[in-house]
Amino acid sequence: MSATVPGFERLEGGRRLVGGNPWILENAARITVITVVYNDVAHLQRTIDSVASQTYGNIEHIIIDGRSADGTLQIIECCQSVDYWLSESDSGIYDAMNKGIDCSTGEWINFMNSGDVFFNENVIGDIFFNNQHCSSELIYGDVEVDYGGFKKIRRAGAIERLKHGMQFSHQSLFAKRSVLLAFGLDSSYRTAADYNFVIASWVKNFRFEYVELVVSSISAGGVSDVKRLQSHYQRVDILSSHLKLTNVDKVWMYCQGLYIRGADSLKSVLPARLVDWIKRAK
Numbered sequence: 001m002s003a004t005v006p007g008f009e010r011l012e013g014g015r016r017l018v019g020g021n022p023w024i025l026e027n028a029a030r031i032t033v034i035t036v037v038y039n040d041v042a043h044l045q046r047t048i049d050s051v052a053s054q055t056y057g058n059i060e061h062i063i064i065d066g067r068s069a070d071g072t073l074q075i076i077e078c079c080q081s082v083d084y085w086l087s088e089s090d091s092g093i094y095d096a097m098n099k100g101i102d103c104s105t106g107e108w109i110n111f112m113n114s115g116d117v118f119f120n121e122n123v124i125g126d127i128f129f130n131n132q133h134c135s136s137e138l139i140y141g142d143v144e145v146d147y148g149g150f151k152k153i154r155r156a157g158a159i160e161r162l163k164h165g166m167q168f169s170h171q172s173l174f175a176k177r178s179v180l181l182a183f184g185l186d187s188s189y190r191t192a193a194d195y196n197f198v199i200a201s202w203v204k205n206f207r208f209e210y211v212e213l214v215v216s217s218i219s220a221g222g223v224s225d226v227k228r229l230q231s232h233y234q235r236v237d238i239l240s241s242h243l244k245l246t247n248v249d250k251v252w253m254y255c256q257g258l259y260i261r262g263a264d265s266l267k268s269v270l271p272a273r274l275v276d277w278i279k280r281a282k
Contacts, residue, residue, distance in 0.1 A: 009067065009088060009089065010086070010087070010088040011073070011086070011087040011088070012084070012085065012086045012087070013076070013077060013082075013084075013085050014062075014063075014082045014083050014084040014085045015080075015081075015082065015083050015084070016083050016084040017084070020083060022058065022059060022060040022061075022083050023058055023060075023105075024057050024058065025057045025058045027131070028057070028058045028128070028131065029058060029107055029108060029128040029131055029134070030058050030060070030105070030106040030107045030108065031056070031058060031059050031060070031106050031107070031108045031109075031110065031124055031128060031174070032059075032060045032061075032062060032100075032104040032105065032106030032108065032109045032110070032177070033051050033059060033060070033061050033062070033109075033110050033111075033112050034062050034063075034064065034097065034100035034101070034104065034109060034110070034111050034112070035047055035048070035051070035061070035062070035063045035064070035100075035111075035112055035113060035114055036063075036064045036065075036066075036093055036096040036097055036100060036111070036113050036114065037063060037064070037065050037066070037068065037072055037076075037113070037114035038065065038066035038067075038068055038072075038096075038114075039066075039068045039069065039070040039072055040068070040070075040072055040114040040115060041068070041070045041071040041072045041075060043114055043115035044063075044072055044075050044076070044114045044115070045075055046115065046117060047112055047113070047114050047115060047116060047117055048061070048063075048075075048079055048081065048082065050112070050117035050118050051081070051112065051118070052081040053121045054118060054121055054122075054123070054124045054125065055121050055122050055124075055125050056122075056124040056125035056128060056129070058106075058128075059106075059124060060083045060084075060104065060105060060106050061081065061082050061083050062082070062083060062084050062085065062086075062100050062103050062104060063076055063082055063084075063085040063086075064085070064086050064090075064096040064097070064099050064100045064103070065085065065086065065087040065088075066087075066088075066089060066090045066096055067087055067088055067089045067090075068087070072114075073087055084103055086099060086103060091187060092187055092190065093113075094185040094186070094187040094189070094190075094193040094194075095187050097111055097185050097193075098184055098185050098187070101177065101180050101181065101184070101185075104177055106177060107176065107177060108128070108139075108174045108175065108176060108177065109174070109175055109176075109177050109180055110124075110171070110173065110174050110175075111170055111171060111173075111194075112171055112216065113171065115218075115219055116171050116216055116217065116218045116219070117216065117217050118215065118216055118217070119144055119213075119214040119215060119216055119217050123213065123214075123215055123216075126211075126213060127139060127141075127174065127211055127213065127215075133209055133211075135207065136207045136208070136209035137175070137176045137178075137179050137201070137206040137207045137208075138173065138174070138175045138176070138179065138198075138201055138206060138207070138208045138209070139173070139174045139175075139208075139209050139210075139211060140156055140167075140168040140172055140173045140174075140208065140209075140210060140211070140215075141156060141168070141172045141210065141211045141212070141213045141214065141215035142154065142155050142156050142168075142172060142212075142213065142214045142215065143156075143168065143169040143171065143172045143214065143215065143216050143217070143218060144214055144216070144217040144218070145217075145218060145219075145220050146217060146218065146219045146220065147220045148219075148220070151217070153214055154169075156168035156172065156210060159202060159208045159210075162198065162199060162202055163239060163243070164256075165195075165235065165256075166194070166195050166198065166235075169215075169216060169218060170194040171215070171216035171218050172214075172215035172216045173198075173215075175197075175201075176206075179201055179206055180197070183196075183197050183200045183201065184197075185197055189234045189237075189238065190230070190234070191230055191231040191234060192231050192234035192235050192238060195231075195234075195235055195238060196238045199238055199239065199242050199243075200242060203242045203243065232256060
């Protein structure tokens with residue numbers, strides 16, 4: 001089921017429009033998984049299948065498409081498992097994520113972007129079975145990173161280390177919808193709005209909880225990976241706006257910027273096999 005909204009270059013569809021209701025379990029946590037996509041026909045189905053295969057029963061899947069023109073929209077229109085989808089132009093990934101938040105009806109939200117998947121079919125159930133973690137507002141776990149030639153588990157860091165950078169992947173985070181609505185994702189931070197959201201939540205003393213599980217599997221080379229220096233300077237701005245930084249903090253951030261600049265320059269001249277070996281050893 002799909003429909004064109006009159007007066008706009010906008011399409012929407014999904015089970016919700018024909019009366020579908022994802023909330024089949026009473027007294028169980030309601031989880032919304034939001035997938036944002038733009039021209040990713042090669043990888044979107046993998047993400048859809050991963051969400052659909054979850055054994056937990058109370059999941060709403062929403063897809064926000066940036067008006068793809070490569071066949072992505074045809075995949076979405078043919079999918080029977082998606083609860084709601086929207087396709088229209090946007091101003092970037094965080095604008096699309098904010099639209100997903102507005103469209104969601106679950107208590108908890110996870111962002112599983114196109115091409116990314118849950119680590120296994122039991123992840124959501126393992127976290128939320130019997131309404132576990134009901135006293136928390138942000139739940140995070142570990143991530144598997146796919147570098148192409150190999151995969152590596154990256155353990156989440158301590159929340160207390162957030163000043164040194166993002167301590168977990170946003171694909172491995174479940175946040176209360178109410179918290180996301182309170183702050184939103186500030187799209188002026190082109191590659192670090194998720195970090196801004198996490199810092200804002202931490203400063204306001206929302207309750208974080210770590211689960212010792214690999215939650216998601218993602219591919220290396222995302223925007224924050226490719227534009228590492230840009231992301232670093234955005235994180236510095238974010239920290240400066242939320243926290244009173246010490247001189248030690250400022251020196252650390254300056255040195256970190258120098259390190260990223262140097263590492264990126266070195267990586268551009270090293271043989272690919274050596275770069276691959278370094279990634280494995282890190």
